[in-house]
Amino acid sequence: MTIKRMDHVGIVVEDLTAATEFFVELGMELLGEGPAEGAWIDGIVGLDDVRVDVAYLRTPDGQGAIELTKFRSPLAGTAEPSAPANTLGLRRVMFTVDDIDDTVARLQPMGGELIGTVEKYGDSHRLCYLRGPQGIIVSLAEELS
Incomplete structure (x- = not known):
């Protein structure tokens, strides 16, 4: 079995509106946005009582996408917001x-x-x-x- 494609990158944000506007100004197309909750999402992310707002954006060529997620429940944990480019993890x-x-x-x-x-x-x-x-x-x- 091989990978068919990379679908999207998920980014957790506090201010969904500001993040969405930033990526739209960059040139991405907002394909959809809205809430998600229920047992299915609890199971996927391994948390209880998950309630999120999501914005899904695509690059103009249709080959790349970003999913911006604001957690309403449980609240997102904090990370160093200005971590340098050499910090371990997705940067x-x-x-x-x-x-x-x-x-x-x-x-x-x-x-x-x-x-x-x-x-x-x-x-x-x-x-x-x-x-x-x-x-x-x-x-x-x-x-x-």
Whole structure:
């Protein structure tokens, strides 16, 4: 048996609206949002009395997706929201964009904070890390050729 595809990345957030708006401004399409609760979700996540609000977003090419989840019950645990990029665990999500400077400029008023600087990688890409809502690190790449 082989993997058919990677379906989506799940991100737990406190402010679902702000996180959704951030990823929509990045260029993702909001496919759906709403609540989920019941025995089926309790069983999946291994917690009792789970009540969540979820937003599901897709990249314009239809190949990647993000599921943003706000836990209403039980409340989400806390993690260091500004953990550095070398912290163990899932740390970032990368997107290829048309214009990295424009993307950074559009996301900064929404709380996007450039972690370092925009750098050129050889002759192929310009790259940067941007911290978004709840400390989510978004890596951006602009193809140069």
